[in-house]
Amino acid sequence: MATLSFTGMLRRSLVHRRARSLSALIAMTVSAGVATALLTLYADLDAKLHKEFRSFGANIVITAPANASLLPDALAHAQQAAGTDALAAEFAYAVATTDTGTPVVVAGTDFAAVKRLDSWWQVDAWPDPAVANAALLGQRAAQFVGNEHSVALTYAGRTVTLQGAGRIKTGGDEDSRIYIPLAAFTAWTGVGPSVIELQVPGGTARVEAAMAKLQKDLPGVQVQPVRQLVEGESKIVDRTHALMYGAVLLIALTVAVSVLATLSASVLERRRDFALMKALGGSQAHLMGMFLLEALVLALAGVAVGFVVGSAAAWAISEGNFHTATLPHLSVLPLVLLLNVAIAALAALLPVRVLRGLQPAALLKGE
Amino acid sequence: MFFRLLMESFLRQRRRKLLAGIAILLGTTAVTAMLALATTIGDRVHKELAVYGANIIVYPKADLLDVKVGGVDVKPASGGAYLKESDLAKLKTIFWANNITGISPELPITMTMIADGGVERQVNATGFWFDHQLGNETTRTGASQLHPTWKLVGRWPEDSSEVVIGSLLAHALGKKPGDVVYLTLANAPPNTHARVAEGPILRVVGVADTASPLDNQLLLPLATAQQINNTPDAISRVEISARTKPEDAFARKNPDSLSPKDHEIWYCRPYANSIAYQIREAMPGAQAEQVRRVEQSEGNVLKRISGLMWLISAAALLAAGFAVSAAMATAILERRGEIGLMRSLGASKGAIAFLFYTETGLLAVLSGSLGYLAGSGLAAWLGARIFHGDGGAPESVLIPVLLPVVVALALVVAVAGSTPSIRAALRMEPSAILREDA
Numbered sequence: 064m065a066t067l068s069f070t071g072m073l074r075r076s077l078v079h080r081r082a083r084s085l086s087a088l089i090a091m092t093v094s095a096g097v098a099t100a101l102l103t104l105y106a107d108l109d110a111k112l113h114k115e116f117r118s119f120g121a122n123i124v125i126t127a128p129a130n131a132s133l134l135p136d137a138l139a140h141a142q143q144a145a146g147t148d149a150l151a152a153e154f155a156y157a158v159a160t161t162d163t164g165t166p167v168v169v170a171g172t173d174f175a176a177v178k179r180l181d182s183w184w185q186v187d188a189w190p191d192p193a194v195a196n197a198a199l200l201g202q203r204a205a206q207f208v209g210n211e212h213s214v215a216l217t218y219a220g221r222t223v224t225l226q227g228a229g230r231i232k233t234g235g236d237e238d239s240r241i242y243i244p245l246a247a248f249t250a251w252t253g254v255g256p257s258v259i260e261l262q263v264p265g266g267t268a269r270v271e272a273a274m275a276k277l278q279k280d281l282p283g284v285q286v287q288p289v290r291q292l293v294e295g296e297s298k299i300v301d302r303t304h305a306l307m308y309g310a311v312l313l314i315a316l317t318v319a320v321s322v323l324a325t326l327s328a329s330v331l332e333r334r335r336d337f338a339l340m341k342a343l344g345g346s347q348a349h350l351m352g353m354f355l356l357e358a359l360v361l362a363l364a365g366v367a368v369g370f371v372v373g374s375a376a377a378w379a380i381s382e383g384n385f386h387t388a389t390l391p392h393l394s395v396l397p398l399v400l401l402l403n404v405a406i407a408a409l410a411a412l413l414p415v416r417v418l419r420g421l422q423p424a425a426l427l428k429g430e
Numbered sequence: 431m432f433f434r435l436l437m438e439s440f441l442r443q444r445r446r447k448l449l450a451g452i453a454i455l456l457g458t459t460a461v462t463a464m465l466a467l468a469t470t471i472g473d474r475v476h477k478e479l480a481v482y483g484a485n486i487i488v489y490p491k492a493d494l495l496d497v498k499v500g501g502v503d504v505k506p507a508s509g510g511a512y513l514k515e516s517d518l519a520k521l522k523t524i525f526w527a528n529n530i531t532g533i534s535p536e537l538p539i540t541m542t543m544i545a546d547g548g549v550e551r552q553v554n555a556t557g558f559w560f561d562h563q564l565g566n567e568t569t570r571t572g573a574s575q576l577h578p579t580w581k582l583v584g585r586w587p588e589d590s591s592e593v594v595i596g597s598l599l600a601h602a603l604g605k606k607p608g609d610v611v612y613l614t615l616a617n618a619p620p621n622t623h624a625r626v627a628e629g630p631i632l633r634v635v636g637v638a639d640t641a642s643p644l645d646n647q648l649l650l651p652l653a654t655a656q657q658i659n660n661t662p663d664a665i666s667r668v669e670i671s672a673r674t675k676p677e678d679a680f681a682r683k684n685p686d687s688l689s690p691k692d693h694e695i696w697y698c699r700p701y702a703n704s705i706a707y708q709i710r711e712a713m714p715g716a717q718a719e720q721v722r723r724v725e726q727s728e729g730n731v732l733k734r735i736s737g738l739m740w741l742i743s744a745a746a747l748l749a750a751g752f753a754v755s756a757a758m759a760t761a762i763l764e765r766r767g768e769i770g771l772m773r774s775l776g777a778s779k780g781a782i783a784f785l786f787y788t789e790t791g792l793l794a795v796l797s798g799s800l801g802y803l804a805g806s807g808l809a810a811w812l813g814a815r816i817f818h819g820d821g822g823a824p825e826s827v828l829i830p831v832l833l834p835v836v837v838a839l840a841l842v843v844a845v846a847g848s849t850p851s852i853r854a855a856l857r858m859e860p861s862a863i864l865r866e867d868a
Contacts, residue, residue, distance in 0.1 A: 086756060086760075089756070090756050093749060093752050093753065097749045100745060101742075101745070111734075112731075112734070112735075115730055115731050116731065118730050119482070119723065119727040120727075124500075126500065156499045158499075165494070165495060166495070166497050168496075168497055181723075182726075183722040183723045183725075183726040184722070185722060204495060207495055232719075232722070233721075233722045233723060234719040234720050234722050234725070235723055236496060238719070239495040239496040239497070239498070258500065287641070290579050290641040291483060291579045292482070294579055295478070295481040298481070299475065299478050299479070299731065299735075302478065302816050303738075305815075305816045306467065306471075306739070306812070306816050307738075307742070309812045309816070310467075310739075310746070313459075313460045313808070314460055314464075314742075314746045314749055316460075317457055317459070317460040317753060318749050318750075320452065320453065320753075321750075321754060321756065321757050322756070324449045324450075324452065324453050324760070325753075325756045325757050325760045328446075328449065328757075328761070328764060332763075332764060376745070380741045380742075380745070383737075384734060384737040384738050384741055385734060
C-alpha cells in the first residue's frame with residue numbers, strides 16, 4: 064500500500080509539474096552530456112596526440128657498425144621487436160660521383176616505406192614502383208647532375224644510368240642526396256643496408272621497451288633514440304593532458320554548481336507541498352526519501368540522454384579536430400552516473416536544513 | 431522609487447541573488463580561463479616544441495653538396511662557400527624579425543691538436559655562438575638555446591680561450607672540465623718547436639652529450655673557430671628558430687608567381703616560407719629553407735592542440751551559458767509572487783520588465799567582471815603550473831579584450847535565460863499568481 068502511493072505520488076509529482084520537471088531534466092542532461100563528452104575525449108586524448116606525433120618520423124635509429132651492413136633479416140627482426148604498428152624503413156648509403164664530377168650521397172631504400180615514415184618529404188612525383196632504376200633527386204643534388212631525367216652516377220668505376228622521377232625537398236640532409244630503390248642500389252654498389260629508421264608509436268616507456276628488445280634481438284648494432292623527439296613528445300603530451308584535466312574539472316564544477324543551484328531552488332519552492340505532507344502525517348525521513356527519489360529518477364533519465372548527446376559531441380569534436388572518430392566509451396558511464404547522482408542527491412538534501420526548521424502550520428497559514 | 435526597489439531587491443533577497451550570482455561567476459570564470467588559455471596556447475606549445483630545434487636553415491647558395499651520412503661528413507668539403515657573420519644582424523631588420531626567437535650560426539673546422547706524448551691528431555670542431563647578444567636586443571641566443579636537449583656537465587664557454595668537448599671525444603682523450611687542449615700553430619712548418627710550443631691553448635670548461643656527431647668534436651666559440659681556421663667573419667650554416675603560422679595552401683604558393691596584391695599578403699604572413707624568403711632577401715648569397723621535418727610536424731601538432739582548446743572553450747561556453755540561463759530562469763520563476771503583487775498595485779508590464787531586466791543586467795555585469803578576474807587568475811595559475819620550467823618569465827594572462835567579450839556574453843546569457851520566465855509571469859493574471867502563493 065505504502066509503495067503504491069509512493070510511486071503514485073512520484074508519478075503525479077513528475078507529470079503534474081511538467082514544466083519544472085522538464086527544466087530539471089534538461090539541467091541533468093546538460094551536466095551528464097558535458098561530463099560524458101569531456102571524459103570521452105580525455106580518455107582518448109593520449110592516443111590521439113601520440114598519433115599526431117607520428118608525423119615527426121623515426122624516433123629510433125638502428126645503425127650497423129662502421130663499414131658493415133646489417134644482416135638481411137634485420138628489418139624483419141626490428142619490425143617484430145617494435146610491434147606491428149611501428150613503421151620501419153631501411154637505408155643503404157654510398158658516395159658516388161655525378162656526371163659533372165661532384166661527389167654525392169646516394170641512398171638505397173624502399174620508397175613505399177619511406178613515404179609512410181617520412182610524411183614531411185615534399186616530393187613532386189613518387190617513382191613508379193614498377194621502374195627498377197627510378198631515382199628521387201634532392202633539390203640541391205639536382206643542381207649537380209647534367210640531365211635530371213637520365214642521371215649517370217659512378218661508384219667504384221661502375222656507372223649506372225637512372226631515370227629521375229622527381230625532386231625531394233626537406234630542408235635537411237635529404238636535399239643533397241639521390242634516393243634509388245634498394246634492389247637497384249645493392250645490384251650496382253654491392254653495399255647492403257646499414258641503417259634502419261624506426262617509428263614506434265606511444266610514449267617514452269614504449270620507445271624504451273622497444274629499444275631494450277631491439278638491443279637483445281640484434282646484437283652488435285647500435286640502437287639509438289632520436290632524443291629530442293622522444294623527450295619532446297612526452298613533454299607535450301603530458302602538458303596537453305594536464306591542461307585538458309584542468310579544463311574538465313573546471314567545466315564539470317561550473318555545470319555541477321549551476322545545476323545544483325537550479326535543482327535546490329526548485330526543491331525549496333515546494334515548501335508548501337512539504338508542509339502539507341507533514342501536516343498529513345508524513346515523517347521527515349519519508350518526505351526526504353520522496354524528494355530524493357524524484358531527483359534520482361531525473362538524474363538517471365538525464366544520464367541516459369546525456370550519455371548519447373555527450374558521446375555524439377565527443378565524436379564531432381574529435382572528427383573535426385583530429386579527423387578520426389572517437390567511439391563512445393562505456394567506461395566513462397559509471398563516473399558520469401556517480402557525478403549526476405551526487406548532484407541530484409545534494410540538490411535534494413541541501414535544502415533539508417531549511418525545510419526542517421519550518422513549522423507546517425505556520426507555512427500553510429501563509430505566515 | 432525605481433532605484434529603491436532595485437536596491438531593496440539586492441539587499442533583502444541576498445540568498446537568491448547570491449545563487450544566481452554564483453552561477454554567473456562560475457560560468458564566466460570557466461569561459462574566461464578557457465579562452466585565455468586557448469589564445470596563449472600557440473605560444474606556449476611553440477616554446478615546448480623548441481626542443482625539436484631550428485625550423486629554418488640558412489646556408490650559402492654557392493655551397494657544394496653536403497656529403498653526409500648519419501650527420502657525419504664523409505668527405506669534408508674543402509674551400510666551401512661561407513656566409514658573413516656580420517650579415518646576421520640584418521635578420522633583425524626583416525618584416526618578421528620579432529618572430530625570430532633564436533639564431534645559431536655554425537662554422538665546422540678541422541684542427542690539429544697535440545695529444546699526449548706530442549703526437550699530432552686531427553680533430554673536428556665546430557664554432558658556435560654561446561649565449562650571444564645580437565645587436566642591442568636583451569634576449570640572448572646561441573647553440574644551447576636552440577638545442578635544449580643537449581646535456582652539459584660543466585658550463586658553456588664564456589671567453590675565446592674556453593672550449594666544450596663532446597662526450598665521446600672527451601672519453602677517447604681522457605679530458606674533463608679543467609683540463610687544457612694544446613693546438614699546433616697552424617702556419618708553422620711541421621716538426622718545429624714553434625709549431626708545438628706557441629700554438630693556442632684552450633681550456634675545457636664542459637663536456638657535452640648531444641646525441642649527435644658533435645659528441646666526437648670540440649665545441650668552440652665562433653670567433654675562436656674563425657681565428658683558428660683563418661676565415662674571419664665566416665659562417666657556413668645558420669639555424670634559426672622562428673614562430674610561424676602553420677602552412678596552408680596559400681603558403682605553398684610560389685611568391686614570385688603571385689599578383690602584387692597576393693604577394694603582399696603572402697609576404698606579411700608569418701609562414702616559414704615567407705620568413706625564409708625575407709631572410710634570402712636580407713642576406714646576400716644565402717639560401718634559406720624551412721626544415722620540413724620540424725616545421726610541418728610542428729604545425730600539425732600546434733593546429734591540433736589549439737583546435738582542441740578552442741573546441742573545449744566552445745563546449746565550456748555552451749555549458750556555462752546553459753547553466754547560467756537555467757539558474758536565471760529559476761531565480762525569476764521564484765519571484766512570480768512579487769510580480770503579481772506589483773501588477774495588482776498598478777505597475778505597468780513595461781515597468782516591471784524593466785526592473786527585472788535591470789536587476790539581471792546589474793547582476794550579470796558585477797558577477798561577469800568578478801568572473802573575468804577570477805578566470806584570468808585561474809588561467810595564469812593553470813598555465814604556470816602546467817607549463818612550468820620553460821625558462822621564460824611567468825606571463826600575465828590578463829587579456830583586456832576578453833573583459834567586454836565575457837561581460838557581454840554574461841549579459842546576453844542572463845537576459846536570454848530570464849526572458850521566458852519574466853514573460854510567463856507577466857502573462858499570468860496577477861490574482862491567479864497571488865492566490866496560488868497565498
